[in-house]
Amino acid sequence: MKTLTISVLLASALLGANDFKYEVSPMVGYLWNSTANESTQQSNGAMGGVDDHAVIGLEVKMNTVPSSIKPELSLLYGRDHATGTSGTTSVVTTMLNGVYELKNISAVTPFVKAGVGYEWYKYTHTSDYDGLVFDAGIGAKVDITKTLSLKLEGLYMYKINNNGSNGSNGEVHNIAALVGLNYKFGASQAQSKVLESTHEEPVALVTESEKTLEVVAVTTTAIVAVVDSDDDGVIDTLDKCPDTPKGFEVDAQGCPLKMTLPVHFAFDSTEVDEEGMKKVNEFSTFLKKSPAYDAIIIGHADSTGTIKYNQKLSERRAEKVKSLLVEQNIETSRLTTRGYGEMKPYTNNDTRVGRALNRRIEVELVK
Secondary structure (H helix, E strand, O other), rough: OEEEEEEEEEOOOOHHHHHOOOEEEEEEEEEEEOOOOOOOOOOOOHHHHHOOOEEEEEEEOOOOOOOOOEEEEEEEEEEEEEOOOOOOOOEEEEEEEEEOOOOEEEEEEEEEEEEEEEEEEEEEOOOOOEEEEEEEEEEEEOOOOOEEEEEEEEEEEEEEEOOOOOOOOEEEEEEEEEEEEEEEEOOHHHHHHHHHHOOOOOOOOOOHHHHHHHOOOOOOHHHHHHOOOOOOOOOOOOOOOOOOOOOOOOOOOOOOOOOOOOOEEEOOOOOHHHHHHHHHHHHHHHHHHHHOEEEEEEOOOOOOOOOOHHHHHHHHHHHHHHHHHHHHHOOHHHHHEOOOOOOOOOOOOOOHHHHHHOEEEEEEEEE
Protein backbone atom coordinates (compact mmCIF):
# COMPACT_ATOMS: atom_id res chain seq x y z
CA MET A 1 0.00 0.00 0.00
CA LYS A 2 1.49 3.33 -1.05
CA THR A 3 1.36 6.24 1.34
CA LEU A 4 1.65 9.94 0.60
CA THR A 5 2.67 11.99 3.65
CA ILE A 6 1.43 15.57 3.72
CA SER A 7 2.83 17.79 6.47
CA VAL A 8 0.29 20.33 7.58
CA LEU A 9 1.20 23.05 10.08
CA LEU A 10 -1.39 23.51 12.80
CA ALA A 11 -0.24 26.82 14.37
CA SER A 12 -2.34 27.09 17.50
CA ALA A 13 -1.13 29.45 20.18
CA LEU A 14 -1.66 27.03 23.03
CA LEU A 15 0.68 28.24 25.75
CA GLY A 16 2.61 25.88 27.99
CA ALA A 17 4.06 26.12 31.46
CA ASN A 18 6.60 28.92 30.92
CA ASP A 19 4.21 30.79 28.59
CA PHE A 20 2.21 31.83 31.65
CA LYS A 21 3.39 35.16 33.01
CA TYR A 22 3.00 34.41 36.72
CA GLU A 23 2.79 31.59 39.26
CA VAL A 24 1.37 31.92 42.77
CA SER A 25 1.88 29.26 45.45
CA PRO A 26 0.24 29.40 48.92
CA MET A 27 2.37 27.14 51.15
CA VAL A 28 2.24 25.50 54.59
CA GLY A 29 4.89 23.48 56.37
CA TYR A 30 7.15 22.98 59.34
CA LEU A 31 10.46 24.63 60.24
CA TRP A 32 13.30 23.15 62.29
CA ASN A 33 15.84 25.64 63.61
CA SER A 34 18.83 26.07 65.92
CA THR A 35 21.02 28.84 67.30
CA ALA A 36 24.58 27.56 67.50
CA ASN A 37 26.02 29.84 70.19
CA GLU A 38 23.07 30.47 72.51
CA SER A 39 23.01 27.23 74.48
CA THR A 40 23.97 29.07 77.65
CA GLN A 41 21.06 31.49 77.22
CA GLN A 42 18.30 29.26 75.80
CA SER A 43 17.93 25.65 76.85
CA ASN A 44 16.03 24.66 73.72
CA GLY A 45 18.59 26.25 71.35
CA ALA A 46 15.98 27.39 68.88
CA MET A 47 15.98 30.22 66.33
CA GLY A 48 15.00 33.43 68.01
CA GLY A 49 14.69 31.55 71.25
CA VAL A 50 11.61 29.67 69.97
CA ASP A 51 10.95 26.00 69.37
CA ASP A 52 10.54 24.32 66.00
CA HIS A 53 7.21 25.50 64.65
CA ALA A 54 4.69 25.46 61.82
CA VAL A 55 4.91 28.09 59.09
CA ILE A 56 2.64 29.49 56.39
CA GLY A 57 3.82 31.30 53.31
CA LEU A 58 3.27 32.64 49.82
CA GLU A 59 5.54 32.38 46.78
CA VAL A 60 5.14 34.44 43.60
CA LYS A 61 7.21 33.51 40.52
CA MET A 62 7.54 35.69 37.40
CA ASN A 63 8.15 33.99 34.03
CA THR A 64 8.37 37.22 32.02
CA VAL A 65 12.15 37.43 32.42
CA PRO A 66 13.90 36.14 29.22
CA SER A 67 16.14 33.73 31.13
CA SER A 68 16.07 30.09 32.21
CA ILE A 69 16.38 31.31 35.83
CA LYS A 70 13.15 33.00 36.92
CA PRO A 71 12.77 35.42 39.90
CA GLU A 72 10.57 34.39 42.82
CA LEU A 73 9.43 36.42 45.82
CA SER A 74 8.51 34.46 48.93
CA LEU A 75 7.20 35.18 52.43
CA LEU A 76 7.24 32.83 55.43
CA TYR A 77 5.56 33.47 58.78
CA GLY A 78 5.78 31.44 61.98
CA ARG A 79 4.67 31.89 65.61
CA ASP A 80 5.71 30.45 68.96
CA HIS A 81 6.70 31.62 72.42
CA ALA A 82 10.23 32.38 73.54
CA THR A 83 11.08 31.84 77.21
CA GLY A 84 11.19 35.11 79.15
CA THR A 85 9.48 37.25 76.52
CA SER A 86 6.41 39.41 77.02
CA GLY A 87 4.35 38.28 74.05
CA THR A 88 3.91 35.74 71.27
CA THR A 89 7.07 35.40 69.24
CA SER A 90 6.76 35.89 65.49
CA VAL A 91 9.36 35.31 62.79
CA VAL A 92 8.82 36.87 59.34
CA THR A 93 11.18 35.90 56.52
CA THR A 94 11.16 37.39 53.03
CA MET A 95 13.33 36.08 50.20
CA LEU A 96 14.17 36.82 46.59
CA ASN A 97 15.20 33.61 44.82
CA GLY A 98 16.26 32.54 41.39
CA VAL A 99 14.40 29.38 40.30
CA TYR A 100 15.64 26.96 37.65
CA GLU A 101 13.23 24.29 36.42
CA LEU A 102 14.58 21.01 35.07
CA LYS A 103 12.97 19.14 32.17
CA ASN A 104 9.66 17.71 33.25
CA ILE A 105 9.36 13.95 33.80
CA SER A 106 5.84 12.85 32.95
CA ALA A 107 3.68 15.03 35.22
CA VAL A 108 6.56 16.12 37.50
CA THR A 109 8.71 19.24 37.04
CA PRO A 110 11.75 19.31 39.40
CA PHE A 111 13.35 22.65 40.32
CA VAL A 112 16.22 24.15 42.31
CA LYS A 113 16.38 27.62 43.86
CA ALA A 114 18.71 29.93 45.79
CA GLY A 115 18.68 33.54 46.93
CA VAL A 116 18.85 36.10 49.71
CA GLY A 117 16.32 37.68 52.03
CA TYR A 118 15.70 39.43 55.32
CA GLU A 119 14.28 38.19 58.61
CA TRP A 120 12.36 40.07 61.32
CA TYR A 121 11.81 38.95 64.93
CA LYS A 122 9.18 40.17 67.36
CA TYR A 123 9.05 39.31 71.10
CA THR A 124 12.06 37.04 70.96
CA HIS A 125 15.28 36.67 72.97
CA THR A 126 17.18 39.90 73.57
CA SER A 127 20.29 38.57 71.82
CA ASP A 128 18.45 37.85 68.56
CA TYR A 129 18.28 40.50 65.85
CA ASP A 130 16.78 41.15 62.45
CA GLY A 131 19.16 40.44 59.60
CA LEU A 132 20.06 38.97 56.21
CA VAL A 133 19.17 35.36 55.36
CA PHE A 134 20.70 33.20 52.61
CA ASP A 135 18.69 30.24 51.34
CA ALA A 136 18.81 27.31 48.93
CA GLY A 137 16.26 24.66 48.14
CA ILE A 138 14.98 21.86 45.92
CA GLY A 139 11.48 20.77 45.04
CA ALA A 140 9.04 19.58 42.42
CA LYS A 141 5.67 20.50 40.93
CA VAL A 142 3.22 17.69 40.18
CA ASP A 143 0.64 18.67 37.57
CA ILE A 144 -3.04 18.35 38.48
CA THR A 145 -4.35 20.37 35.53
CA LYS A 146 -2.71 22.60 32.92
CA THR A 147 -2.69 25.53 35.37
CA LEU A 148 -2.74 23.87 38.81
CA SER A 149 0.02 21.79 40.42
CA LEU A 150 0.92 20.30 43.79
CA LYS A 151 4.16 21.95 44.94
CA LEU A 152 6.64 20.21 47.27
CA GLU A 153 9.70 22.03 48.55
CA GLY A 154 12.64 21.60 50.93
CA LEU A 155 14.45 24.78 52.02
CA TYR A 156 17.65 25.55 53.95
CA MET A 157 18.15 29.06 55.41
CA TYR A 158 21.30 30.49 57.00
CA LYS A 159 21.57 33.67 59.11
CA ILE A 160 24.45 35.24 61.06
CA ASN A 161 22.97 36.71 64.25
CA ASN A 162 25.72 39.27 64.92
CA ASN A 163 24.03 42.63 65.47
CA GLY A 164 23.97 43.06 69.20
CA SER A 165 25.99 45.36 71.47
CA ASN A 166 26.12 42.48 73.94
CA GLY A 167 28.36 40.51 71.59
CA SER A 168 25.80 38.00 70.33
CA ASN A 169 27.35 36.01 67.49
CA GLY A 170 25.02 33.09 66.83
CA GLU A 171 24.71 31.28 63.52
CA VAL A 172 21.08 30.41 62.80
CA HIS A 173 20.41 27.31 60.67
CA ASN A 174 16.87 26.57 59.48
CA ILE A 175 15.39 23.70 57.51
CA ALA A 176 11.81 23.94 56.26
CA ALA A 177 9.58 21.36 54.57
CA LEU A 178 6.76 23.00 52.59
CA VAL A 179 3.77 21.87 50.57
CA GLY A 180 1.24 23.94 48.65
CA LEU A 181 -0.69 24.55 45.43
CA ASN A 182 0.94 26.25 42.46
CA TYR A 183 -1.39 28.23 40.18
CA LYS A 184 -0.20 29.55 36.79
CA PHE A 185 -1.97 32.47 35.13
CA GLY A 186 -1.54 35.51 32.91
CA ALA A 187 -1.21 33.88 29.48
CA SER A 188 -0.82 36.60 26.86
CA GLN A 189 -3.77 36.73 24.45
CA ALA A 190 -1.45 38.32 21.90
CA GLN A 191 0.38 35.00 21.66
CA SER A 192 -2.71 33.34 20.17
CA LYS A 193 -1.71 34.73 16.78
CA VAL A 194 2.08 34.43 17.14
CA LEU A 195 2.45 32.37 14.02
CA GLU A 196 0.62 34.85 11.84
CA SER A 197 3.46 37.37 12.14
CA THR A 198 6.38 34.94 12.23
CA HIS A 199 6.05 32.76 9.13
CA GLU A 200 4.75 32.89 5.62
CA GLU A 201 1.04 33.03 5.07
CA PRO A 202 -0.50 29.66 4.12
CA VAL A 203 -0.76 29.17 0.38
CA ALA A 204 -4.33 29.25 -0.83
CA LEU A 205 -5.63 25.89 -2.01
CA VAL A 206 -5.69 25.79 -5.81
CA THR A 207 -5.76 22.42 -7.54
CA GLU A 208 -3.83 21.97 -10.73
CA SER A 209 -6.83 20.33 -12.36
CA GLU A 210 -8.64 23.66 -12.18
CA LYS A 211 -6.11 25.23 -14.52
CA THR A 212 -7.28 25.46 -18.10
CA LEU A 213 -5.37 23.39 -20.60
CA GLU A 214 -5.35 25.43 -23.77
CA VAL A 215 -5.17 23.51 -26.98
CA VAL A 216 -4.52 25.70 -29.97
CA ALA A 217 -5.81 24.84 -33.42
CA VAL A 218 -7.11 21.38 -32.56
CA THR A 219 -9.01 19.84 -35.47
CA THR A 220 -11.86 17.34 -35.22
CA THR A 221 -9.55 14.62 -36.52
CA ALA A 222 -6.92 15.35 -33.81
CA ILE A 223 -9.50 15.17 -31.03
CA VAL A 224 -10.63 11.75 -32.17
CA ALA A 225 -7.00 10.57 -32.02
CA VAL A 226 -6.44 11.70 -28.38
CA VAL A 227 -5.75 8.80 -26.00
CA ASP A 228 -6.21 8.88 -22.18
CA SER A 229 -5.27 5.37 -21.05
CA ASP A 230 -5.90 5.84 -17.30
CA ASP A 231 -9.04 7.94 -17.84
CA ASP A 232 -7.89 10.75 -15.56
CA GLY A 233 -8.66 13.59 -17.97
CA VAL A 234 -5.04 14.11 -19.09
CA ILE A 235 -4.02 12.73 -22.48
CA ASP A 236 -1.17 10.22 -22.58
CA THR A 237 1.19 12.58 -24.38
CA LEU A 238 0.99 15.01 -21.44
CA ASP A 239 0.44 12.47 -18.61
CA LYS A 240 3.54 12.07 -16.40
CA CYS A 241 1.68 9.53 -14.22
CA PRO A 242 0.02 7.33 -16.88
CA ASP A 243 -1.01 4.58 -14.43
CA THR A 244 -2.98 6.67 -11.91
CA PRO A 245 -5.84 4.51 -10.56
CA LYS A 246 -9.37 5.78 -10.84
CA GLY A 247 -10.69 7.74 -7.90
CA PHE A 248 -7.90 10.30 -7.59
CA GLU A 249 -8.10 13.96 -8.51
CA VAL A 250 -5.03 14.78 -10.62
CA ASP A 251 -3.11 17.87 -11.66
CA ALA A 252 -2.46 19.10 -15.23
CA GLN A 253 0.32 16.53 -15.56
CA GLY A 254 -1.93 13.61 -14.59
CA CYS A 255 -0.42 12.98 -11.13
CA PRO A 256 -2.39 12.71 -7.85
CA LEU A 257 -2.83 16.06 -6.16
CA LYS A 258 -1.30 16.97 -2.82
CA MET A 259 -2.91 19.36 -0.36
CA THR A 260 -2.25 21.19 2.87
CA LEU A 261 -4.69 21.98 5.65
CA PRO A 262 -3.42 25.07 7.55
CA VAL A 263 -5.63 25.41 10.64
CA HIS A 264 -4.97 27.67 13.68
CA PHE A 265 -6.19 27.06 17.23
CA ALA A 266 -6.72 29.51 20.08
CA PHE A 267 -5.04 29.07 23.48
CA ASP A 268 -5.79 25.73 25.12
CA SER A 269 -8.64 25.02 22.68
CA THR A 270 -9.55 22.50 20.01
CA GLU A 271 -12.14 24.80 18.42
CA VAL A 272 -11.48 25.76 14.79
CA ASP A 273 -12.09 29.40 13.89
CA GLU A 274 -13.78 30.76 10.74
CA GLU A 275 -10.60 30.85 8.68
CA GLY A 276 -9.76 27.30 9.72
CA MET A 277 -13.23 26.10 8.72
CA LYS A 278 -12.63 27.36 5.18
CA LYS A 279 -9.56 25.14 4.96
CA VAL A 280 -11.44 22.15 6.37
CA ASN A 281 -14.19 22.65 3.78
CA GLU A 282 -11.62 22.80 0.97
CA PHE A 283 -9.98 19.61 2.21
CA SER A 284 -13.33 17.80 2.36
CA THR A 285 -14.01 18.88 -1.25
CA PHE A 286 -10.66 17.36 -2.23
CA LEU A 287 -11.51 14.06 -0.52
CA LYS A 288 -14.88 13.95 -2.30
CA LYS A 289 -13.13 14.34 -5.67
CA SER A 290 -10.60 11.64 -4.72
CA PRO A 291 -12.71 8.82 -3.24
CA ALA A 292 -9.81 6.35 -3.49
CA TYR A 293 -7.95 8.24 -0.75
CA ASP A 294 -8.30 7.52 2.97
CA ALA A 295 -6.86 10.08 5.42
CA ILE A 296 -4.90 9.60 8.65
CA ILE A 297 -5.15 12.79 10.73
CA ILE A 298 -2.23 13.15 13.17
CA GLY A 299 -2.07 15.69 15.99
CA HIS A 300 1.10 17.11 17.56
CA ALA A 301 2.00 19.37 20.52
CA ASP A 302 5.08 21.19 21.77
CA SER A 303 7.13 20.10 24.79
CA THR A 304 5.75 22.51 27.39
CA GLY A 305 3.48 20.97 29.99
CA THR A 306 3.53 17.24 30.73
CA ILE A 307 3.97 14.42 28.26
CA LYS A 308 0.63 12.92 29.33
CA TYR A 309 -1.29 16.19 28.90
CA ASN A 310 0.26 16.96 25.50
CA GLN A 311 -0.51 13.42 24.27
CA LYS A 312 -4.20 13.81 25.13
CA LEU A 313 -4.26 17.33 23.64
CA SER A 314 -2.82 16.13 20.30
CA GLU A 315 -5.40 13.34 20.16
CA ARG A 316 -8.27 15.77 20.82
CA ARG A 317 -7.04 18.09 18.05
CA ALA A 318 -6.97 15.24 15.55
CA GLU A 319 -10.45 14.08 16.63
CA LYS A 320 -11.80 17.61 16.24
CA VAL A 321 -10.56 17.88 12.65
CA LYS A 322 -12.01 14.43 11.92
CA SER A 323 -15.44 15.40 13.32
CA LEU A 324 -15.52 18.51 11.14
CA LEU A 325 -14.76 16.43 8.04
CA VAL A 326 -17.50 13.96 8.97
CA GLU A 327 -19.91 16.91 9.21
CA GLN A 328 -18.92 17.67 5.61
CA ASN A 329 -20.17 14.18 4.63
CA ILE A 330 -16.79 12.45 4.51
CA GLU A 331 -17.29 8.79 5.50
CA THR A 332 -15.98 7.97 8.96
CA SER A 333 -14.47 4.76 7.58
CA ARG A 334 -12.08 6.86 5.47
CA LEU A 335 -10.72 8.83 8.45
CA THR A 336 -8.32 7.66 11.15
CA THR A 337 -6.81 9.77 13.95
CA ARG A 338 -3.54 9.55 15.84
CA GLY A 339 -1.76 11.72 18.40
CA TYR A 340 1.99 11.91 18.87
CA GLY A 341 1.98 14.60 21.59
CA GLU A 342 5.43 16.19 21.78
CA MET A 343 7.34 13.14 20.52
CA LYS A 344 7.85 14.26 16.88
CA PRO A 345 8.66 18.00 16.86
CA TYR A 346 8.80 19.89 13.55
CA THR A 347 11.56 22.09 15.00
CA ASN A 348 13.13 22.71 18.43
CA ASN A 349 11.09 23.97 21.38
CA ASP A 350 13.57 26.60 22.63
CA THR A 351 11.53 29.61 21.45
CA ARG A 352 7.86 30.59 21.38
CA VAL A 353 7.93 30.49 17.57
CA GLY A 354 9.45 27.01 17.60
CA ARG A 355 6.86 25.75 20.06
CA ALA A 356 4.07 27.27 17.96
CA LEU A 357 5.39 25.52 14.82
CA ASN A 358 5.38 22.22 16.69
CA ARG A 359 1.70 22.57 17.60
CA ARG A 360 0.40 21.18 14.30
CA ILE A 361 -1.59 18.59 12.34
CA GLU A 362 -0.14 16.13 9.80
CA VAL A 363 -2.30 14.21 7.33
CA GLU A 364 -1.32 10.97 5.62
CA LEU A 365 -3.28 10.17 2.47
CA VAL A 366 -3.52 6.41 2.01
CA LYS A 367 -4.56 4.69 -1.22
